[in-house]
Amino acid sequence: MEAKETHLVIAGMTCGSCVAHVRKELLAVEGVRGAQVERSGSAVIDHEVSVPSSRLVAAVVAAGYAAADTHR
Secondary structure (H helix, E strand, C coil): CCEEEEEEEEECCCCHHHHHHHHHHHHCCCCEEEEEEECCCEEEEEEECCCCHHHHHHHHHHCCCEEEECCC
16 A cells, blocks of 8 residues: 655644653554654644544544644
8 A cells, every 4th residue: 555654743742651652642543654742742643544644643632742744
């Protein structure tokens, strides 16, 4: 399946545990192949084209943080 890269801005992460928690939630989304999350508030997610960015944002929100797609 074709891959896509989505960039998110994430608010509220303050430590390495926050980063790990967000990364875990993103990797749990079906179709996500990889996720690079930075404590500074950015994430780059490699995923199948069929995964909408709204699902990625929802995973971050479910983890307890605010998020937005940088291409909106």
